Amino acid sequence: MQLYTYFRSSAAYRVRIALNLKGLNADYIPVHLLNNGGEQHSDAYKAVNPSELVPSLVDNEFQLSQSLSILEYLEERYPETALLPQDIQQRALVRAFSLAIACDIHPLNNLRVLQYLSGTLEVSDEQKNTWYRHWVDTGFKTLEALLHSSNGRFCFGDQPTFADCCLIPQVYNALRFNVDITAYPKIASIYQHCNTLAAFQQAAPEAQQEAA
Amino acid sequence: MQLYTYFRSSAAYRVRIALNLKGLNADYIPVHLLNNGGEQHSDAYKAVNPSELVPSLVDNEFQLSQSLSILEYLEERYPETALLPQDIQQRALVRAFSLAIACDIHPLNNLRVLQYLSGTLEVSDEQKNTWYRHWVDTGFKTLEALLHSSNGRFCFGDQPTFADCCLIPQVYNALRFNVDITAYPKIASIYQHCNTLAAFQQAAPEAQQEAA
Numbered sequence: 242m243q244l245y246t247y248f249r250s251s252a253a254y255r256v257r258i259a260l261n262l263k264g265l266n267a268d269y270i271p272v273h274l275l276n277n278g279g280e281q282h283s284d285a286y287k288a289v290n291p292s293e294l295v296p297s298l299v300d301n302e303f304q305l306s307q308s309l310s311i312l313e314y315l316e317e318r319y320p321e322t323a324l325l326p327q328d329i330q331q332r333a334l335v336r337a338f339s340l341a342i343a344c345d346i347h348p349l350n351n352l353r354v355l356q357y358l359s360g361t362l363e364v365s366d367e368q369k370n371t372w373y374r375h376w377v378d379t380g381f382k383t384l385e386a387l388l389h390s391s392n393g394r395f396c397f398g399d400q401p402t403f404a405d406c407c408l409i410p411q412v413y414n415a416l417r418f419n420v421d422i423t424a425y426p427k428i429a430s431i432y433q434h435c436n437t438l439a440a441f442q443q444a445a446p447e448a449q450q451e452a453a
Numbered sequence: 454m455q456l457y458t459y460f461r462s463s464a465a466y467r468v469r470i471a472l473n474l475k476g477l478n479a480d481y482i483p484v485h486l487l488n489n490g491g492e493q494h495s496d497a498y499k500a501v502n503p504s505e506l507v508p509s510l511v512d513n514e515f516q517l518s519q520s521l522s523i524l525e526y527l528e529e530r531y532p533e534t535a536l537l538p539q540d541i542q543q544r545a546l547v548r549a550f551s552l553a554i555a556c557d558i559h560p561l562n563n564l565r566v567l568q569y570l571s572g573t574l575e576v577s578d579e580q581k582n583t584w585y586r587h588w589v590d591t592g593f594k595t596l597e598a599l600l601h602s603s604n605g606r607f608c609f610g611d612q613p614t615f616a617d618c619c620l621i622p623q624v625y626n627a628l629r630f631n632v633d634i635t636a637y638p639k640i641a642s643i644y645q646h647c648n649t650l651a652a653f654q655q656a657a658p659e660a661q662q663e664a665a
Contacts, residue, residue: 291594291598303542306549306553307548307549307552307553311545313548314541314544314545317545318541329526329529329530332529333517333525333529334517334522336522336525336526337518340519341518343556344521344555344556344560345506345560348561349561357584362580362584368574372573375569386503387503
């Protein structure tokens with residue numbers, strides 16, 4: 242398998258965590274989102290992923306985009322070290338939590354949107370940062386509420402799931418923008434715990450070759 | 454089951470289609486996103502869904518948010534009239550297509566974001582409409598590319614899937630904002646076909662009681 246990845250992309254970071262948790266190997270192919278006018282816009286990359294976004298997974302000839310679809314694919318194809326619970330309702334809650342990040346926080350704050358705000362709409366850096374923090378705070382309030390009955394070391398119990406694969410990159414990203422996460426004690430505690438584990442550490446942006 | 458819904462919400466519309474395709478009954482509880490300061494912000498609704506977004510599904514005591522998680526839940530709980538293919542790679546492609554709408558188009562153009570643009574950032578109506586169309590056009594180019602080998606009446610073959618549940622509401626929404634969909638022939642053809650079917654017609658905004 243090959244994973245097209247960018248070290249700072251939250252969405253690629255989700256997949257890197259999942260691959261590590263499942264003990265799966267993939268060759269990482271860096272796609273630099275800033276260099277060369279954004280390598281995701283190259284014809285070569287568009288042939289892999291027409292959305293011009295990372296990540297993409299290639300498994301033999303099979304090309305797949307969208308981090309959550311990649312997680313579901315890995316789960317179905319390599320069910321060992323399951324990242325979804327067995328119980329139907331618990332699976333649904335894990336997916337809802339993951340989507341609350343992947344649909345309601347991250348799309349508003351990713352690179353192309355921040356570039357549109359600064360470029361086309363000419364908003365100030367202060368307005369852009371306020372925008373960023375607004376959607377993170379709105380989303381984190383929801384996540385903290387969804388975790389109200391969580392007492393495990395991970396989002397849902399004592400095993401990592403898709404939810405942790407999505408949460409850790411989002412928190413990492415928020416900290417880069419100086420969001421105060423002490424207001425979200427469950428999120429902060431899960432973030433701290435996950436980052437003690439090799440699967441998460443080795444997926445982090447600073448652990449990627451490109452970051453060197 | 455109860456579905457908390459708003460007639461114009463694309464995300465609720467996805468679930469209404471899926472319920473109809475599966476022949477499942479749910480009581481619809483309208484949550485008006487504009488009246489009374491936005492009924493999604495009421496304490497009563499927040500107790501059902503802390504994200505203050507629609508839709509939410511309640512199945513006995515079980516509360517679930519996020520339209521795509523609701524679709525997955527319905528698929529696992531009521532597998533008849535499957536809305537995902539059996540083949541693992543085809544399932545992955547259906548999910549990737551659905552997420553390309555649910556993550557990369559809709560979150561940028563939903564009500565709360567347009568309200569933030571007009572309200573907090575004070576952008577003009579023209580700039581807001583340009584923003585809207587920019588993300589739809591960017592996303593629809595991706596969708597059309599993802600459909601390049603599609604020859605069926607639906608997005609993936611001759612049976613409706615999650616992809617159609619997501620595409621039809623997004624196109625409906627785009628048409629309200631005067632996006633020209635003739636540039637996307639596969640999308641236009643699938644939209645036209647789906648709207649000949651009762652399951653889609655009865656899920657449409659104008660078919661909801663609140664629209665009367």
